[in-house]
Amino acid sequence: MRIDDLINHTSEWLKGSGPYSNIVISSRVRLARNLNSIPFPHRLNKKQGQEVIDAVRTAVEKVDFLKGSLFIDMQQLDALDKQFLIERHLMSYEHARPDNYRALVLEKSEIISIMINEEDHLRIQVMQSGFSLFEAWSIMNRIDDVLSEHLDFAFLSEWGYLTSCPTNTGTGLRGSVMLHLPALVMSRQINRVLSAIAKLSFTTRGLYGEGTEASGNFFQVSNQVALGHKEEEIISNINALIKQVIEQEEQMRQHLFTHQRAILEDKIWRSFGILKSAFIISSQETIDLLSMLRLGVDLDIIKDIDRSTINRLFLITQPAHLQKIENKRLSSHERDVKRAEIIRKTLEKIS
Amino acid sequence: MRIDDLINHTSEWLKGSGPYSNIVISSRVRLARNLNSIPFPHRLNKKQGQEVIDAVRTAVEKVDFLKGSLFIDMQQLDALDKQFLIERHLMSYEHARPDNYRALVLEKSEIISIMINEEDHLRIQVMQSGFSLFEAWSIMNRIDDVLSEHLDFAFLSEWGYLTSCPTNTGTGLRGSVMLHLPALVMSRQINRVLSAIAKLSFTTRGLYGEGTEASGNFFQVSNQVALGHKEEEIISNINALIKQVIEQEEQMRQHLFTHQRAILEDKIWRSFGILKSAFIISSQETIDLLSMLRLGVDLDIIKDIDRSTINRLFLITQPAHLQKIENKRLSSHERDVKRAEIIRKTLEKIS
Numbered sequence: 001m002r003i004d005d006l007i008n009h010t011s012e013w014l015k016g017s018g019p020y021s022n023i024v025i026s027s028r029v030r031l032a033r034n035l036n037s038i039p040f041p042h043r044l045n046k047k048q049g050q051e052v053i054d055a056v057r058t059a060v061e062k063v064d065f066l067k068g069s070l071f072i073d074m075q076q077l078d079a080l081d082k083q084f085l086i087e088r089h090l091m092s093y094e095h096a097r098p099d100n101y102r103a104l105v106l107e108k109s110e111i112i113s114i115m116i117n118e119e120d121h122l123r124i125q126v127m128q129s130g131f132s133l134f135e136a137w138s139i140m141n142r143i144d145d146v147l148s149e150h151l152d153f154a155f156l157s158e159w160g161y162l163t164s165c166p167t168n169t170g171t172g173l174r175g176s177v178m179l180h181l182p183a184l185v186m187s188r189q190i191n192r193v194l195s196a197i198a199k200l201s202f203t204t205r206g207l208y209g210e211g212t213e214a215s216g217n218f219f220q221v222s223n224q225v226a227l228g229h230k231e232e233e234i235i236s237n238i239n240a241l242i243k244q245v246i247e248q249e250e251q252m253r254q255h256l257f258t259h260q261r262a263i264l265e266d267k268i269w270r271s272f273g274i275l276k277s278a279f280i281i282s283s284q285e286t287i288d289l290l291s292m293l294r295l296g297v298d299l300d301i302i303k304d305i306d307r308s309t310i311n312r313l314f315l316i317t318q319p320a321h322l323q324k325i326e327n328k329r330l331s332s333h334e335r336d337v338k339r340a341e342i343i344r345k346t347l348e349k350i351s
Numbered sequence: 352m353r354i355d356d357l358i359n360h361t362s363e364w365l366k367g368s369g370p371y372s373n374i375v376i377s378s379r380v381r382l383a384r385n386l387n388s389i390p391f392p393h394r395l396n397k398k399q400g401q402e403v404i405d406a407v408r409t410a411v412e413k414v415d416f417l418k419g420s421l422f423i424d425m426q427q428l429d430a431l432d433k434q435f436l437i438e439r440h441l442m443s444y445e446h447a448r449p450d451n452y453r454a455l456v457l458e459k460s461e462i463i464s465i466m467i468n469e470e471d472h473l474r475i476q477v478m479q480s481g482f483s484l485f486e487a488w489s490i491m492n493r494i495d496d497v498l499s500e501h502l503d504f505a506f507l508s509e510w511g512y513l514t515s516c517p518t519n520t521g522t523g524l525r526g527s528v529m530l531h532l533p534a535l536v537m538s539r540q541i542n543r544v545l546s547a548i549a550k551l552s553f554t555t556r557g558l559y560g561e562g563t564e565a566s567g568n569f570f571q572v573s574n575q576v577a578l579g580h581k582e583e584e585i586i587s588n589i590n591a592l593i594k595q596v597i598e599q600e601e602q603m604r605q606h607l608f609t610h611q612r613a614i615l616e617d618k619i620w621r622s623f624g625i626l627k628s629a630f631i632i633s634s635q636e637t638i639d640l641l642s643m644l645r646l647g648v649d650l651d652i653i654k655d656i657d658r659s660t661i662n663r664l665f666l667i668t669q670p671a672h673l674q675k676i677e678n679k680r681l682s683s684h685e686r687d688v689k690r691a692e693i694i695r696k697t698l699e700k701i702s
Binding site: 262263265266269270272273274275276277278279280281337340 | 613614616617620621623624625626627628629630631632688691
């Protein structure tokens, strides 16, 4: 498998399947682990950095369900490939920085990825489509168990797993869920919901993680604290919170559908009309309009598109994906033109 | 003929025909006349007001080419009918005011209309599609001649025709041309052009005359002074000015078509897409979007719609027209929904 082969692959989080996939895009579990007796990544020298990479590689090769994974030395990747992997949610912006002997393990279904020498020696990610935190956690648990057999993780019985940043110490666990909340946004209930989430010590971020703005009505909710709770408890807590948010979004969708049908249909069909007609379109506007299109499909107002087509459009209209598809560098304007063309061609058969 | 019969009639100015009809919607000539020995309209008593109406009616009935005209007592009209006539450019907002014994003569092709007791005893209007000021003037000249045989117009050899407002004194003549200047607006050249027009003592107004904002890239240009020039000179001057504006708009369209094709097509097709998809649309947005659609047709980018279809949409989506078509009062929201429906149905066959 090469990175370019991913272009035609449907990322796990884009499948548009799984429980509550009308509201939940994907569920993600992340585990931070560090190797004993080696400094944290920001203090690594070259030899130690390589040592971490080699140790993880050797361990990964022994894990059955990681067979066939791509093992990527980040220094071998150009900026476009890095951006491409970020767009697919397979690694963080942080991991694209040129320093620190970074590597990436990419399991072929794109469910599992491991960043090596990001903020911690290992940042393991498990992604599942829809509202499937427990499934993601159960996969993660197996990975952790198997890797523990081959790697000596830094662990203190008093503190739990040690991490670069104290907020991760303990379990090293973060669960997060990507939600699509257009009805809460349209009805201006979203700020009330977000501030309730914040009070319960969860954080909300945009489509592309830490520091990114919420856009296109997408919100990523995750736990803030990894210490003082068992792993199952952390997952249960966020699971319970998300259930409430889903319920509120569902109620608001029903409310809008019943009481503001015309306004809703207008927004949805206009978005469809613009997407079908535009000759120049930015990435941001695309996300906003596709968000409304997705709502139209979820509410059965638009019948001839499936969710995975929309999800795929979300991804292939991102800057690096566009350039990978075209197989050349594109200026911002060229991307806006190409993006519009791809969207028009995808939607032209649908009336 | 009744007012309601006009709904299915194509107003002269909507035909989309005539010289330079890609840029000029319509040419209009207006003549102000007053009857001798009767006070100007704002000082009329009831008896005198009726006297003016009766005198004009008797004169009009003797004019061959005004045969079959509608003679409307404004007091018999409800607000909706008045608004309907304003939307068709057959009378002014001013003339809809409830005071002053007003009447309206409406020639059946909608080329000629005469407001009685608006600002002057007679305000005669001749409308022609496209850039046809001289044709309009020649029709007007004949009307003026014939009416002069039957009516005693207030005239002083030193001043010419006397009018309520001194700006009209002399010839009482105003020529105006409704222009569609999207390329000058898009290229931000319009303010330069408008200020040049102002310096030459011409005025620019919006779609619905005095006091209305320019919208949808429509600009109505007319002469400001009626005194000190012969009628033919006034018409020639505005004709020459408009020719220059047409030339600038044409050059700018060519420039945009050659150098900013993608931006142009994007704007045009997006407008088309929104018009085909919207379920709620305001009158203002409709004008703006139809303006871009018209440009698309003018530039042969959109091939399956003709100009008269677009012009007809401009008119029938106006508030009073919508209510006449539905044959009932509609709230603002109901109009926005009905307007969107009419537009969708008109455009649905076009791809």
